[in-house]
Amino acid sequence: MAELYGIRTRDASGVVTLDTTVTPVRSLKMMQVTGNGAFDQYISIPEIQEQSFVVVDTLRDQGENTWSPQAWYSKGQLQLRQPGVSSWQVMILSLGGEPFTSQGDYGFRSRNGDIRTQIDSVNKVLSVRYSGSFQIGIYWRPGEKSQEIRWGDVNFPSPITTYERPLIFLNASDYMMVGNFFVKGSPGNWTGFMIRQHAHPQDHKAYDYMQIKWYCASYLPPVGSPGSYGLSIRDASGAMTFITTANLALLNSQPATNKFVSQGPPISGTVTGYAPSQQMPWTGNYGDFVLANALFSCVNIGATTQPIRPNFGGFLPGNRSILQMYCENNDGVNPVTANGRTLFASQPMKPI
Known part of the structure; x- marks a missing residue:
């Protein structure tokens, strides 16, 4: 067994509330950029480091036509494809390990092999706010009338008050094919989200409803007290930045924006028209959730006469070794690809 370095805490019931042998997702910087109308726009962002990863998200609610640009990043640079002239939220995330900042050395850092944990008074951690489940899709049996639930419609118990959209993570008991994702509300008042079921050429959708699980995560400041178990961290002003009673969202795979490849049969000759198949390696773990914000939003x-096109996809039956995506294109000429849709796999630290 590998030696463990760092901290593990449990609550009164014995549930692990912090474990530095796994990696929480941290935010180094949140900023906005504005499109300049170019086909490809390159933006210098020195805060993007070699091991940073970036999520580019919209700040708008345009219903099922809500869209976000394709985005690629490298050290010091962000590339947006057809960003228009809108403003976009950029979240620069990290695996941890950066030096503490000059704003105050409050917090702790640990390392166990390649797993690094740093929770401090400046950089924020992503924690679970709400969670739940719903059914979506078509229920059908021979000789029975089919029943369709087209939309998954979720309302939060109370609004998320961050300026940036909260991050929504999705999973399913098995098969999942969804798209047209959007978060309801506006900056400072995000009230829920909606996502639509989509068809697959092999009609996997026709056998039963998809059983979708979800959680909402954000960088809202934590509240409460660790009580007799756990720990909390505050900044120089006394404001709490971390507490072990929060449920951390964990990074379970290094994200990539360029790992989708064109493989698998396209969808054609249906209402969709034409949608090329894109696949990338996935974790193989049925417990991993996928970030929905950019991946399942439109592009x-x-x-063209129909510029807003859905990205849709998810998991094929019995297979978590790949992430399957389709991008509507109508005619098959210059097909849109899933590359550039920022995403990563995550699990909550504590059961939901």
Whole structure:
């Protein structure tokens, strides 16, 4: 057994509330950028480091036509494809290990092999706010009338008050094929989310409803007290930045924006028209959730009569070794791809 370095805490019932042998997701910087109307726009962002990863998200609610641009990043640079002239939220995330900042050395850092944990008074951790489940899709049996639930419609118990959209993570008991994702509300008042079921050419959807699980995570400041178990961290002003009673969202795989490849049969000759198949390696773990915010939102391809096109996909039956995506294109010419949709796999620290 590998030696463990760091901290593990449990609550009164014995549930682990912090474990530095796994990696919480941290935010180094949140900022906004504005599109300049170019096909490809390159933006210098020095805070993007070699081991940073970036989520580019919209700040708008345009219903099922809510879209976000494709985005790629490398050290010091962000690339947006057809961003228009809108403003976009950029979240620069990290695996941890950066030096403490000059704003105050409050917190702790640990390392166990390649797993690094740093929770401090400046950089924020992502924690679970709400969670739940719903059914979506088509229920059908021979000789029975099919019943369709087209939309998954979730309302939060109370609004998320961050300026940036909260991050929504999805999983399913098995098969999942969804798209047209959007978060309801506006900056400072995000009230829920909606996502639509989509068809697959092999009609896997026709056998039963998809059983979808979800959780909402954000960087809202934590509240409460650790009580007799756990720990909390405050900044120089006394404001709490971390507490072990919060449920951390954990990074379970290094995200990638360029790992989708064109493989698998496209969808064609249906209402969709044409949608090329894109696949990337996935974790193989049925417990891993996938970030929905950019991956399942629409894309704006511009210069056509129908510029807003859905990205949809998820998991094929019995297979978590790949992430399956389709991007509507109608005619198959210059098909849109899933590359550039920022995402990562995550699990909550504590059961939900």
